[in-house]
Structures are given as structure tokens and as C-alpha cells.
Amino acid sequence: MQATLALAQEIGYARLSIEAVAARAGAGKHTIYRRWPSKGLLFLDSLLSLNEPVLDYPDTGDVLADLREQIYAAVDLLASPPWGPLYRALIGEAQHDPAVAAALNDRFIRPQTDKTIARLKTAQDQGQVSPDLDLDLVMAILSGPLYFGLLITQESMTHDYIDRVLDALFTGMSPRH
Amino acid sequence: MQATLALAQEIGYARLSIEAVAARAGAGKHTIYRRWPSKGLLFLDSLLSLNEPVLDYPDTGDVLADLREQIYAAVDLLASPPWGPLYRALIGEAQHDPAVAAALNDRFIRPQTDKTIARLKTAQDQGQVSPDLDLDLVMAILSGPLYFGLLITQESMTHDYIDRVLDALFTGMSPRH
């Protein structure tokens, strides 16, 4: 059933209708309404079902390298054709529908955050990272620029861009460093 | 006419219809379609019209303090009741409608970015900021965490949160600093 996000790719999430999904899926509308209370949550489920082989973290001993690798992977995923625009649409929908926002957080953002934080915690224990850092904050700082690029300025996300962000973050931005 | 974003506050952007706006404004639908090609752009115009006294940059000589002040101001604006949810809705719409995304960039994001970059450039000239920094990147790094908090995790934006972000960014995140 979720396979009918084929439609989302064809005509775009905004023009997607539950009516059309039902028709494409050869299902009654009721069957869809029985399972999902709104278009947004149907779409979220569909999108996440594509991504079951989740983004897992490597642990090579070098935090910075591992973060870089993981962000490469995440961004490659989000930038690759099917996902990118659909993920943008999903975040867009979350701005209108609190249920989607909550589900997006619980089902995707939080798990990813937790993995990142776990990796950082290990690094903290090994002294690679300052022990008094708020790791949730670090997550926001690492992800933020990428989301800004994705949602606001809509730049294409290259590995080079990620490198420059990470360099700026870790070599510091003010001349005292 | 734009004053009818009163409706957006009352029922939310998602439930807003051009039909209702026209009725509320005592105008014909045609009159609205004549001026704005879509609900998104009408809403963008309306929202920006509220904000004409734009966020200008102080220059006290201390970049860091100035940035902090400016971000305080921006976040206070976005967090205050009318704006916050509406701005979120606007960014949400931008994810579905390229015209809104482009207009949002041109009419709001870019001007703000330009002001920030101008202020940073001054600081760079005065040696307060490393001369080889990509200032566009700095903008993404400064704004990103705030947008992440606004759009994704939907935390309430306090001055304290901003302080912690800025501290982390400027005192550095790895223990070598």
C-alpha cells in the first residue's frame, strides 16, 4: 500500500489525494482511513518504510571521522532523487499538522539523534570531546546547518559543503582559536 | 486586505481558504486572484507586511555581542504569539510550492543574511573574525540550530538556548580548544 508513494513522486505531495492513493492501490478509501488518520501520517509511514535499512553509526575510534561519514550517508540519502523532495514535503506537512510533527520526531528524528548522541557519549568518555558539552545541543548544531540548506536556501548538499561546515565548527570560527 | 491574516491566526494557515479571505475582506475572489497567484504568496505578503520594521543590526564594535543581540531579537519575534506558528506555516508551504520558497528567500532570508554578512564582514576587516571564513556558511551555522529547533524539534526558543548555542560555537566543541 505504501508503495503508492509512487504517486507522491509522480505528482508531488501537495497534489496527492487520499482518493487517488486508494484508486491506485486498488483499495477502498475506508481501508486507508481505517489505518491512517490523515494524509500526512500515511505519507510519513510510507516514507519511513522506504528507509528501514537505517542510518547506523560507524565507530572507528575517531569521532570526527565517524560523524563525517554518518552525515555523508544521511545527506546522500536525502539528496538522492526519491527522498530529497519527499522528505522536504514531509517536514513541510509537519509545520501544518502537529500529529505529523510529533510522529516525525518520534519515529525518525529522535532515533537518529539518539544514535548520534550515543556515539558522542562514547567519544566524551574517551576524552575526544569536551565533557561538559550538551550533546542534544551538539546534535542541533550539527544538523541545523544542513536543514537550513535543505529547507530554506535549498542548496544542493555536497560532501564538500559538509566538510566546510564541520571544519568551521571544529576548527572554530573566531580568530582566538 | 492582508489584514485578513487575522483568519490565519484564528483557524490556522492549513485551513485558510482564499474563499474565506475574500469573504472576510469583503472582496471578490477575482480581486485576490488578480493580485496573488496562490494562497502561499498571499500569505507571504501578508506576513511580511507585519514585519516592516525589520531586524536591523546593531554595531557596538563587538561582533559576538551584536550577533547575540540580533539573534535575541529575531528569536523573540519568531517566538511571540502571532508570528511563530505563522512563520512555521510559511516555511512549511515553501516546501510544497517553489514560488513561495523563492519569494521567501528573496524577500526575507536573503536580506537578513545580507545584513548578517555585512556585519561579519566589518568584523572580519577589524580582525575579530578569521579572514578565511565563508560568511554564507557562518550564516547557515548560526541560523541552522535555531531553525532546527523551530521546525524539527519544536523547542521553545529561550535566550538561554541561544547563549548555549553561541557558546558552543565560539568556545569550540572539541577539547583541543
Next chain:
Amino acid sequence: MQATLALAQEIGYARLSIEAVAARAGAGKHTIYRRWPSKGLLFLDSLLSLNEPVLDYPDTGDVLADLREQIYAAVDLLASPPWGPLYRALIGEAQHDPAVAAALNDRFIRPQTDKTIARLKTAQDQGQVSPDLDLDLVMAILSGPLYFGLLITQESMTHDYIDRVLDALFTGMSPRH
């Protein structure tokens, strides 16, 4: 099960659904479909089950008086609250569904007609009624005005009305009589 024409009285035949009947009866829809092929026939069965103490004919020796009594009884039944509107609905359904029309004829109309005709036959044999009358026709002539009042003009059926119909029929309508 038929007891759920309670529902028909509550919400009216037109709004009656097999789904609701099943729910009210605490039965599965299948169980109902197993017994009745359509809403109309279910309703017909239910309605007739109410009426088992059928309208039987008196035979006092006076045809006219007997007819009058029998029509009184029929009309009192049809005019009394539960029956009247439900019987009208049943005849209405018969106009749309040939199976209901046929069953209505076979199970209710014909038996009543047969009784009337039998009584008239007796009278004919006794010379109280002209021997060359088509008794089926007489049935139509006697019942017709009542059905006209019930279905078309929707007058309330009083004994007085019946008397006036019978008087007109039997004293004749043209001045030559």
C-alpha cells in the same frame, strides 16, 4: 429479528439500513443476507409478521354491511400509528423493486382480494349482487379510492370517508339512478 422494524418506526424506512438492523439485532450482516435478498423483502416480512391475526371476513348475510365492516377494519389497521406509514413505505418500495411488488401481491394483496371475492361470490349466489359483475374489478373499485387517499392525497381515513365512498358507489353517481 423482524422485531427490528422498531428501527423503521424510529428513523423511517428510507433511512433504514441493513447494517443498522444487524447492529440493533446483535446479528452479523451475513445472517441477514442469508435470509433476505434485499432490504425491501426483509421489511415486507417484518411488516407482515406483525399482522398475523389477519383481516377475516364476517358473514352476517348482508354483503354491504360486511364489506363495510371489513373495510373499517382494514382502514383502522392501516391508519393506526405503527402500520400506516410503514405500509405506505412498503408500497413505495414496491414501485422500485419488482421482487417486493410481486411478494406484496402474493403475500398480502391477493389473499385479501381472495377473501373479498369469496364473500362477494356468496352474495352473488344469493342474488344480492348482480351476477355479471367482474369481482376482481369490484375489488379494484372498492380498494382504489382508499389507496388513492392513502398514497396520493394522503387524507386521514375515517369511517365517515369510507361510508361516503360506499354510498356513492352503491347508490350510484348519475342522476338516472
Next chain:
Amino acid sequence: MQATLALAQEIGYARLSIEAVAARAGAGKHTIYRRWPSKGLLFLDSLLSLNEPVLDYPDTGDVLADLREQIYAAVDLLASPPWGPLYRALIGEAQHDPAVAAALNDRFIRPQTDKTIARLKTAQDQGQVSPDLDLDLVMAILSGPLYFGLLITQESMTHDYIDRVLDALFTGMSPRH
């Protein structure tokens, strides 16, 4: 628009849907709902629009002959293919929907009744008909058997059948005549 009772002839009134009418007419459903509050009233309007050349009464001076002619005409109309089943369906609908019943009376039954009564009144004045007859009652007596045959026993209405009804009514039914 009403021309889309073509659909009623094709698939029958019972299976008729406003949705299908709108599609066939190339109209939006709203346009139909704007004009008619229900399927029944739409159908009634459509049906009556076919019949504008109404059944008018001849006046040859002989009431009985005139009545006969008029009933011939009415029954020929109702028996001819398009009308018969549709008129039956309309009366059926009137049993479920009081608005249809009222409109049917006001727009079709009453005018026809009035014409008949006017003709009878003339005859009464000329002494062709007993002066103390309730003419409304006569209408019920004349129409009733025909409606009984149409709606209940569903006999085909021949001129011969009408003749027999009228003969029975006017030559009287009891042997005293």
C-alpha cells in the same frame, strides 16, 4: 438539465444518483444541489417538464363520454413507455419523502383534480350528475381503481379495462339498479 432523466430511463430511478446526473449533464454537483434539495424533487421537476402539454378536458356536453376520453388520454400517457415506470417511481418516492408527496400533489394531482371537478361541476349544473355528490370523492372513486391497478396489481391499463370500470361505476353495482 432535466433532459438527464434520460438516465432514469436507462438505469431506472432507483439506481439514479445525483452524481451520475451531474456527470451526464456536464455540471457540477453543487449546481444541482443549488436548485433541487433532493433527488426526488429533481426527478419530479424533470418528469413534469416532459408533460407540459397537459391533459385538458374536452366538453362535448356528455359528461360520461368526456370523462371516458380524458381517462383514456391519461392512461395512454401513463402506459406509454417512458412515462409509466417513471411515474410509478415518482409515486414510490413520494411514499418516502413528504416533500415529494406535497409537490406531487400541488403540481400534478391537484391541477388534474381541479379540471375534473370543474367538468363535473358543469355537468352537475346541467343536471347530468346528482347535485349532492361530493366531487372530490368522485375524483377519488374514478382515479382510485386506476391507481390500484397501476401501483398495486400492476395490470396493463387498456381502454377496455377503463370501460369496464366506468360501466361498473355508472350502471351501478348492486342489483337494485
Next chain:
DNA sequence: TCATAAACGAGACGGTACGTCCAGTCTTTGA
């Protein structure tokens, strides 16, 4: 006494139509 079958309640399912709402276009009307 137990196995086997029939009937049952429950309700999911693909569909059709409902009546409402809004989109975007087009027409009429009054200022």
C-alpha cells in the same frame, strides 16, 4: 463423548454515492 459441521457475531474489504467545501474561471451588475 467427542469430532464435524453448520450457523453465527464480528468486522475488514473494494466500491459507490452522499452532501460539503474550495479551487479557479467566467458572467452579471452597480458605482
Next chain:
DNA sequence: TCAAAGACTGGACGTACCGTCTCGTTTATGA
């Protein structure tokens, strides 16, 4: 001459039932 008012086609909404179809669970029978 332009804008308000609003009619129009079109299409999606979310709901209600349709009639068909499994599901397990009683009942009831006959072995």
C-alpha cells in the same frame, strides 16, 4: 471601467452503506 458578488465545472473531502468475504466461536448432530 472596475470591483463586488456569485454562478459555474471540477474534484477531493470524510462518512455511510452496500454486498462479499474471511475470521474464530458457539451450537448441534451423528458417529
